Amino acid sequence: MTQPKFDTSYNRTWLPLQELATKIAAHISPADWLRVSSAYEMAENIHLYQKRNDGTPYFWHCTRVVKILTHELDVTYPNLIIAAILHDSLEDSDILNHEILEYNFGSDVSSWVEILTKQVRVKDEAEKLAINTEYRQRIQEGPIECQIIKLADRLDNTRCIQFNLKRNPFSYIQETREHYLPMTDGSARPELCRLAEKIVVEMNRYLG
Template sequence: MKERKMDCNRALEYATNKHKGQKRIGGDEYISHPVAVSNILKDLGYSSDVQIAGLFHDLLEDTDAAKEEILELSNAEVLEVVTLLTKEEGYDMNQYMIRIRANEIALVVKLADRLHNLICAVYADEKFKKKYIVETQKYYIDLAAGTSFENPIKRALQGLIDSVEKEKV
């Protein structure tokens, strides 16, 4: 079966439309986050499928996007990754991490997502930063071990820790 070539511009237009009106903690348009995640993956040499999974990673969780629409714009593998990355109501974080770890693409997309979120978390309040630090230490340092994300995540985490320390002074 021949894979259809995905249209990255159409995927970006769709994600931008779905995230329209949403804002990040720092006030940026929300679409800046999935674009940044996709660009991190691109910079690391991942395929367009992986980049589109990065662009789409929050659609099912944060918008009214439908699985059928995501499939129409990508393929079954991208849809599977986006579905794996979607936190359902009442989800268990340990189970969430197990299913991400079992899918190589979901793993790298989640690590790119966490890296970008860590970098941006310096704009959050102290309570959020502390929660994010603990969560990263508990789940993501181990998840990133041995990947190209290990050192960047550790550096970004240290930057966030440092920003909390500066606030105490």
């Protein structure tokens, strides 16, 4: 069976705040929508000047991770959406910290974002390897919400891999297959299983 072709404009898509409101605002309280919209604006400001390797705004990636949750998995849980939009915020800000996140969005969100935060400003290869191993273990042992967000993140990155997103796309695919997809083994959460299935489709599409 022939795999469908890549969407050649996927990396230039994003989720505007109004579209997110149309999708979820009717399903959550006004107070929770205010929290979601505040998180969206915070992430937009944090990533304002960041670009991905393909030249697109980094913030678009964060919104697509949210869109995977809300549009493909029908997630409406505010804390999960907030943590998803902010999942890279601690890595990319010198001002934001755990206390600010907790004050604005609660202990669950701040804890999940902290678990999803990886030390990225490291050049030593041995240290990088140790950090990556500890990072994956932290997510594996963390709340299920962290695993859902991380797999949505890997799904979006895999969909963008044709756009020179990663210096070594085959290594990224191998890491996904060996270390992230096994997080779904034995899971009773359908979200994880559906994300894993979608990731496999994208990997197979890239590999032909």
